Amino acid sequence: MKIRGFEVISAFADKNINLPERSTEHSAGYDIEASENTVLKPGEIKLIPTGLKAYMQAGEVLYLFDRSSNPRKKGLVLINSVGVIDGDYYNNPSNEGAIFAQMKNISDEDVLVEKGERVVQGVFMPFLVADGDNAQGERTGGFGSTGK
Numbered sequence: 001m002k003i004r005g006f007e008v009i010s011a012f013a014d015k016n017i018n019l020p021e022r023s024t025e026h027s028a029g030y031d032i033e034a035s036e037n038t039v040l041k042p043g044e045i046k047l048i049p050t051g052l053k054a055y056m057q058a059g060e061v062l063y064l065f066d067r068s069s070n071p072r073k074k075g076l077v078l079i080n081s082v083g084v085i086d087g088d089y090y091n092n093p094s095n096e097g098a099i100f101a102q103m104k105n106i107s108d109e110d111v112l113v114e115k116g117e118r119v120v121q122g123v124f125m126p127f128l129v130a131d132g133d134n135a136q137g138e139r140t141g142g143f144g145s146t147g148k
């Protein structure tokens with residue numbers, strides 16, 4: 001029975017994408033790799049593809065957090081601070097739930113993120129809703145799909 005986890009999106013089915021793993025027994029974060037080489041110029045913001053989608057239970061979220069080593073070792077930051085991967089993003093009609101890491105190059109040189117390089121970490125967590133919240137509607141995509 002599927003409870004929560006990651007799957008490779010169909011566009012990357014034959015690209016040897018590794019499913020995220022935790023690096024130690026008690027690590028919270030699943031290390032998520034870039035699915036293709038990406039070069040960011042100084043100051044550039046780019047959506048780095050992971051080739052992955054994530055499924056989870058109702059009331060759960062997958063947070064994307066930066067890796068603490070990124071700013072110092074790579075000169076990159078997760079520019080939206082924390083990625084919020086909604087459960088209804090999975091298999092959405094516009095992009096299958098493809099997860100991207102939105103990174104900014106804060107260095108003064110080009111930065112190459114290679115396929116297979118761990119770029120962010122994902123943590124599954126429960127979330128709470130407010131009294132009287134009866135949000136409806138299906139998610140059709142990401143990155144502004146619900147409007148301004």
Ligand SMILES: O=c1ccn([C@H]2C[C@H](O)[C@@H](COP(=O)(O)OP(=O)(O)OP(=O)(O)O)O2)c(=O)[nH]1
Nearest residue numbers: 083084085086089099100142143144145146147
């Ligand atoms: O770092 C991120 C952040 C979001 N997403 C995807 C998954 C998420 O479910 C969807 C929407 O994210 P969010 O709600 O943060 O963006 P928004 O600007 O509010 O867009 P929308 O109107 O689509 O909700 O975009 C990513 O792939 N990476």
Ligand SMILES: [Mg+2]
Nearest residue numbers: 143144145146
């Ligand atoms: Mg949103």
